[in-house]
Amino acid sequence: MANISNPDLPSEAISRLLALIGQPARIQILFAIGEQEACVCHLEAVxxxxxxxxxxxxxVLRKANLVTSYRDGRNIFYRLTQPGVLTLLQQAAQLVGIQPEALRRLALRPVEGCPCPQCNPGMDPQLTCQKARSKSKNIS
Amino acid sequence: MANISNPDLPSEAISRLLALIGQPARIQILFAIGEQEACVCHLEAVxxxxxxxxxxxxxVLRKANLVTSYRDGRNIFYRLTQPGVLTLLQQAAQLVGIQPEALRRLALRPVEGCPCPQCNPGMDPQLTCQKARSKSKNIS
DNA sequence: TGGATATATTCGCCATAACGAATATATTAT
DNA sequence: ATAATATATTCGTTATGGCGAATATATCCA
Incomplete structure (x- = not known):
């Protein structure tokens, strides 16, 4: 998976970029982190x-330098390296006749059922990003 | 190869478009016909x-409704259905750091050695788009 | 230190799509 | 009508990449 900014033919460089992001899951990811960074746990929910x-x-996106990540405790947050990618996707969406509102839904927060810190402001950070945490301790 | 404007998930519709044009040859074609329609013979030269x-x-591009064609004599000319595709490609080019001049070269005419009518204004239309036409008749 | 958890990586399988070769179709010239 | 030519289509092979399963790594908590 060659880096995006390889100095070969223009058409090949463009091709690598488009083929790279031309996949439903990647597009969803890019929209989900486009306006605001997100942890993997949020992406799972989305x-x-x-x-x-x-x-x-x-x-794949990281190796292509389209996203970068940093760790915060157990969680790893991703964000776009080049915000222009979001613009590109928005324009592609317009070309295929997708309504702007439908696009906004892909970036909307909070996502219901998502346990990530950003979707649960004010929640104890210790309790975010925890799937089906056993509450047996509190039961007795 | 589903049509681009299928009413399914936004990410899938966008994906189809990007995957469709995410290929060097297709990108070259789209740039070559982007500003001005071109016959197949011109594309061969480019x-x-x-x-x-x-x-x-x-x-593939035709079935996806990205280009349309019409016949003129023996030649078939192609042009973009949605000019926005060209904008999309230009933006992708910018993202991967391609210089605008390098892009322009992909659409430039005339192309040397191209026998198409547009690359040879003033030439007898009968003689355009002819590869290695036998001139034996004129030899004797 | 040990266990739980969030995320990353590796591997093997399978489907899709690009490509080359061969051939078909449509148009013009003789 | 026949030949020549511009373009289209079909077919079979092959390679690329996505996906599931399994496992590794890193961090936090007790």
């Missing part, structure tokens, strides 16, 4: 895909 | 690919 699949897509 | 391959790509 994409409704298995975590491993999402990480695979993130790896 | 892409330096075999005719059958070019026609295959054209067929």
């Amino acid at each position: 994409l409704e895909m298995r975590q491993a699949s999402i990480s695979q897509h993130l790896m | 892409l330096e690919m075999r005719q059958a391959s070019i026609s295959q790509h054209l067929m």
